Amino acid sequence: MLLKQEALAGTLESSDLFIRITPSDDPLEIVIESEVLHQFGKQIRATVEEVLDHLGVTTGTLIIQDKGALDCTIRARVQAAVMRAAGETTLDWEALK
């Protein structure tokens, strides 16, 4: 999926995460800040990478401020951010599985 514009998703509230995704020509860069980075940093990153891989995102910058979100929240927020950045308004639910 081609990123066309900067997009945001989520909030800074507890159990949520805030994502900022910025298009660029450079290979994907993912920055994760989390209060539980030591325990779950690797897991969060793996989840994010999996969703991005699934959506075919290979370039751009993703900044994540995690406030202790669950796995399903992370997936939903990353998907939403990518969809917004791609300017995608009609959702292909199959692709989001």
Added chain:
Amino acid sequence: MEDLDFYTVEPDHEDAERREIKKLLGACDLLYEQGIETFVVCRDRDRLVACAGLQQNVIKGVAILPEYRGTALSLTLVSEITYLAHSHGYATLFVYTEPKNAEFFRGCGFYDLVEMPDTVVLMENTPIGIKSYCKQLQKHRVEGEKIGCVVANANPFTYGHRYLVEQAAKACDWLHLFMVREDVSLFSYQDRYYLAEENILGIPNLTLHPGSQYMVSRATFSCYFLKDQGIVGKCHTAVDLLMFRNHIAPALGITHRFVGTEPFCPTTNKYNSDMMVWLQDEVRGSGPAIKVVEIPRTEFNGTAISASEVRRHLYEGDLDSIRNLVPPATFELLKTKYVALVAQQG
């Protein structure tokens, strides 16, 4: 907490809301600043309990009543203001805050850029903003004993700028010239950059750089852009200068900063004299000192050449007086574009 209501207010158009915001800021020992375009406010039933303002990409006037601090409200407030800024087209946000409140913003995804000790901290809401900017700059690094820098608005580029750049280049192994990026001057950024390109031809040891939001920008030095309105007041020139000293200069290995003496404009004059302090003196937590070199303005018929003088002649329709003050490329652009533009402005 369920009764909290968040919405946006345009203070210039909503008198009752503005008065309440003023009162809230006052209760938190903050002053209401002119120029804030939008506030996100929070009400608990009828009571205004928190607000955060936005002036372009700078967050200002953040206040939360004491009993609501440390609750989820603050995080919602910052999320809301971030979405608001995004909807206005601003990606990176900056905030000025007292050092004692910096921790609050760190918890909301802001990162320290620079601190004027015991006074103010400038922060941005990305962990990689300044870092990736400096990484870009490093690609243009030239090694040498004496690496100079000039930051110019050049509104428009005159013989004075040419002289300053020439002298500075002669005095250095390499010179980096930055054009101020903000588009609030009579001459557009694009035109100012183009004129710089044209007018530095023949100087072999020079790199021309586009400006950025990290130098002489609304974010780092907001009052520079109010100078035509005569508002000088208390300027945080220190923040802009320390940004230069701690981030930009190290990335390019800059050892000297060159400026023209400033006989006319009080804001620029203050900026020049503050430069001596914030670039050269010992400052807690700051990078190595940068030597400031003031070069006397070049003159024509006994008067220092200045861009503001050129603009004055332009407004008077006096092209003949301009001819001797600016290089041919500038004169050509003035004639073909700006004479008509100024006439339109009336």
